[in-house]
Amino acid sequence: MIKVNLVGARKKTAGKGGPKFALPATSTPILLVLIVLGFAGGGYWWYSSLNSQSAELDSKIKGLEARKAQLEAVIKQDQVFEARKKTLENRVRIIEGLQKNQLSPVQVLDQLAEAIERTQYVWLASLDQKDAVLTMSGTGTSLTAIADFYTNLNATGYFRNVDLGPSQENAGNFTFSLKCEFAPPRGPAAPAQPAKAGGN
Numbered sequence: 001m002i003k004v005n006l007v008g009a010r011k012k013t014a015g016k017g018g019p020k021f022a023l024p025a026t027s028t029p030i031l032l033v034l035i036v037l038g039f040a041g042g043g044y045w046w047y048s049s050l051n052s053q054s055a056e057l058d059s060k061i062k063g064l065e066a067r068k069a070q071l072e073a074v075i076k077q078d079q080v081f082e083a084r085k086k087t088l089e090n091r092v093r094i095i096e097g098l099q100k101n102q103l104s105p106v107q108v109l110d111q112l113a114e115a116i117e118r119t120q121y122v123w124l125a126s127l128d129q130k131d132a133v134l135t136m137s138g139t140g141t142s143l144t145a146i147a148d149f150y151t152n153l154n155a156t157g158y159f160r161n162v163d164l165g166p167s168q169e170n171a172g173n174f175t176f177s178l179k180c181e182f183a184p185p186r187g188p189a190a191p192a193q194p195a196k197a198g199g200n
Helices: 006-015 027-101 105-118 143-155
Strands: 122-130 133-140 159-164 168-170 173-182
Touching (some): 105 122, 105 143, 143 159, 143 173
Antiparallel strands (some): 133 173, 159 173
């Protein structure tokens, strides 16, 4: 009987493997150092990029804040100018109102005298003035003469809202009271045609 020794063959076969690559023991620390340096470089680049972006944003913020301060100063100046403008406009309105409401006694009496001269047989007994409102009383020889005076007052163009009160007969004449507002026209007044004077 023949015996074959297979154990030795197996050992020989197991010993015949492919070539194995092994790193030297000194290269591992170098590789680790390179990895650490790579992470450190990447972190530094990322940190520098963030710092650069932050500095850029800070610069923009400062510029915007300076622009805001300039605009706020302009707005304040504009508000001051608007307040001064309103004050001046109010003063102008007040002055114009005073000039408009200011009555010239000479002008009032001239126009009133003109209306009376156009009317015959009418005489004034009293005349009161409060601001632009005139209140007067007088005597006429007839109701027609008093009506003519009323018409001639309106015809001057200087009197408006003429209100003629009731007339009363007294010893053949008629007493009357009249209230009106003196309002000079802005433009030149057109010459009025006098009404015909009434008689008894």
